[in-house]
Amino acid sequence: MSDRPLVSVGGLVVRHESAGLFTRRATKTAVAGVTFDIARGETLALVGESGCGKTTTARALLRLIDAAEGTMVYDGTDLRALRGETLRRQRKHMQIVFQDPFTSLNPRHTVGAIVGEGLLVHGIAKGDAAKARVATLLEEVGLSASDENRYPHELSGGQRQRVAIARALAVDPEFLVLDEAVSALDVTTQAQVLALILRLRDARGLTCLFIAHNLAVVQQVADRVAVMYQGRIVEMAPSRALFDLPAHPYTRAMLDAVPVSDPRDRKERTLLVGDPGVTGVQTGCAFYSRCSHPAKDAACTTQQPPLVSLATGHLAACIKTNINLEPT
Amino acid sequence: MTPLLDVSNLRVAYGDRSGKRVAVDSASFTVEPGEIVALVGESGSGKTATALAIMGLLANNARVGPGSAIRFEDRDLLTLPERELRDLRGRRISMVFQEPAAALNPVMRVGEQVAEVALVHGERDKKKAREQAIAMLGRVGLPDPAEQYRAYPHELSGGMRQRVMLAIALLLKPSLVIADEPTSALDVTVQAQVLKLLLELQRESGTAVLLITHDLGVVAETCSRALVMKNGQLVEQATVDALFHAPQHEYTRELLAAMPKLKRRA
């Protein structure tokens, strides 16, 4: 079946335990019921406010933290049921570039060992073949083969980020999660790395979950975009539709806040007013207090707005909006 | 007017097993009081090394070249005794580190790390330090700051950690903040809030900012001047308007051409 999605997430809930103020431990729901599919060869971008649950979603999907509820299926395999050896083998297919490169790279290993580790672990290559593969990867991300002898702390922030990208690509994954993976790169290096990812997508159907704050970059690489707010997806649409006809007030606020690209066009940027609060249980729309939709009213506060379809593939969770509304 | 910061002929070299690597090569620039200056350029070109040299926080394997000078508020930072430098750091000059996850203390509550800056620089009243810290965490856009005060760094998202880092650097409203990629983990609405805060501090307290960033939109939006670095050298220094409309150096033109721009239906 070719139209079966490669990745399918349904009703995912993830909770974190943390030191609370009044109780010794408090539970915070970071992901509160997230559903999405990613087709083979597709790039789905996940965007949204800092702290809304993007990294948590990705970590749960890769089985790096436990999900509390929901389903996660990869190419017909129930990811939540995997244990031990089967989980280890699954990891070859699914790779992640972490948001914080420094803390994710072993400080005692050389760049060469870090990038080449997956090749050995998964029995893909060893010896000279592994060395050659590492050299190629380093050059593809704009580093040089001679950097293999260096240690992570001897690199710049963007160089470390590229080591993490090279490591993820080394095992030739089918599915790649990029969590803010190009944010520490200058725009020319960034363009080079994005071109590499796009090339892999075209050449061998690499599937990506692309988490990023830079919406211009998202627009360049994503086929579809999911917008998260406080643990939930509030809008999901093909990239074009999302940028041209944003339906959810949060998506619109976000697009209006993108910085200008010319100093002569400076303007006061839209600020979201009001404290978003920390993700928790609330009735009604989580965005209500900061929403600037002219029609917002008490109805918004009585129930969680469902994610409904506005047009083919275009979903939004706002009871006051529809796709015909003029974009602001 | 004497500049707030005057860096002249700065040279930084790192030594490692493969020999010597020149990270910064005769870089000269100034930052005026209250000015917001961008430092942009290639990954690995020496931006962080420049910042660390100013802060006196270079790694042990780094050497600052003999002809280098860094004057800040009429003191020579390169010859200042460590004790005096420590007194300046956090109070007169502070830094937002590029990788907050690595810069924050993993076993200390984030709020306490912010409050500590006040305590180290003379605040005796712990409660006041705490209140100051919570207020600043709120200003940098951390939701529910009184609650998040107690969180440990690993319990926060990447962008939340970045805001903690910002709160630490801005707490005492120093005259110079060196911000190394301070908004790279922030979504655009929180980013707008943080940049607005920098502009407010500039107005309120005359704070100057050396803003290291890869986001040229942030430069276009916030900075008055920009320095462009490549291979350890400053290849162009210009007003932001000139930089975007009449770039002189080939590399600056390349950067501008590669800048991703959001396309929206008019």
Ligand SMILES: Nc1ncnc2c1ncn2[C@@H]1O[C@H](COP(=O)(O)OP(=O)(O)OP(=O)(O)O)[C@@H](O)[C@H]1O
């Ligand atoms: N280990 C943890 N313990 C407790 N709370 C956590 C933990 N990890 C994340 N959180 C909380 O979960 C929420 C979501 O965090 P997450 O890292 O998923 O956000 P994000 O969308 O990736 O944000 P950013 O864009 O800033 O990286 C935040 O409120 C964060 O404080």
Ligand SMILES: Nc1ncnc2c1ncn2[C@@H]1O[C@H](COP(=O)(O)OP(=O)(O)OP(=O)(O)O)[C@@H](O)[C@H]1O
């Ligand atoms: N501790 C170190 N030992 C050896 N070399 C180092 C060390 N730290 C940095 N370098 C090298 O010095 C050069 C400049 O690094 P720096 O961190 O200043 O770059 P940067 O401009 O900040 O880059 P980025 O935008 O990627 O953060 C790089 O080539 C880097 O590999």
Ligand SMILES: [Mg+2]
């Ligand atoms: Mg994150």
Ligand SMILES: [Mg+2]
């Ligand atoms: Mg740097």
